[in-house]
Amino acid sequence: MISANIFALSGRPSIVGTGLVAMDVLIKHHQNSSETSSRYAGGTCGNVLAILAWLGWRSVPIARLNSDDAGRAISSDLCRFGVTMKFAQLKPRSATPVIIERLRISSEGIPNHHFSLNCPTCGSWLPRYRPVTVQAAKNVIIKEKTPSVFFFDRASPGAIFLAQTYSDAGSIIIFEPSGHADEKLQKKALQLAHICKYSREQFKGLYSGTRIRPLLEIQTMGGDGLRYRTNLTGYNGEWQNEAAFALDKMRDSAGAGDWLTDRKSVV
Secondary structure, three states: OOOHHHOOOOOOOEEEEEOOOEEEEEEEEOOOOOEEEEEEEEOHHHHHHHHHHHOOOEEEEEOEOOOOHHHHHHHHHHHHOOOOOOOOEOOOOOOOOEEEEEEEEOOOOOEEEEEEOEOOOOOOEOOOOOOOOHHHHHHHHHHOOOOOEEEEOOOOHHHHHHHHHHHHHOOEEEEOOOOOOOHHHHHHHHHHOOEEEEEOOOOOOOOOOOOOOOOEEEEEOHHHOEEEEEOOOOOOOOOEEEOOOOOOOOOOOOOHHHHHHHHHHHO
C-alpha cells in the first residue's frame, strides 16, 4: 500500500535507486572532422538520481562500483550534485561500467547520437553492468528503511528484493525496463511497479494481454511525444496523448527521458 505522503511529499523527499550507473564517455564529432571527448557520470539510474539530488532530493544509489579510475570519476561527478554515495561500492565489487556516446551534427544542424559498448581504440568490450546481489540488498535495507521512492531500471533478484521490501514499507516504486531481462523477473518487476515508463522502440506493448497494470503507465515515442494511461479517479484507463515540446535548438536528446522521469517524480 502506498503511503499518503507519496502524493503530498512534505519535508525533503528521498529516492533510493539501483540499476545502470556508468561512466559516459562523450565523443563529439565536429564539422572540421576533429573530435573532443569528455567524461560524465551516466546511466539511467545514475542520471535520474543525479537530477533529483540537484532538485533537492536526498538521493542514494545502490551499486557495485569499483575504486578504479572510472568509479572514482563517477563518484566525484555525482557528489558534485549532492548524491549520497554510501551504498555505491557494495561487495562483490565489479569493474565500473563504461559507455561510449558518439555525438554528430548533421549538415542540417540536427544532432544524433550513437551508443557503443566497445573501446574506441582497440574495439574490445568495455566493462558491463553487474546487478547488486540479494545479500548486499539485505544489508542496505537494514540502514535505509523507507525512502519516498525506489527506482530501478534492471529486473534482477537484488532489485526485485529491494522493490518488494520498499513497496511493503510504503514507498512508491518506479520501474523503467531497459533491454530484455529474465521473463519471470521482468514480470515480477512489472507487478511491483506503481509507475512504469518505457520507450515504444524497445517495448511496443509491455503490458499487452495482462490485467496487471501500474498506477501510471507511460510510453515515450521520441519525436511523437508520449502517451500515458492510469486508473486513477477521473481517468478511464485509456491512453492519453501528449505532443513533444517544440525546441528552438537541440544539442543532444540523450537523457531526455531521464528528465521526464524526474519531472513526474517531483509532481
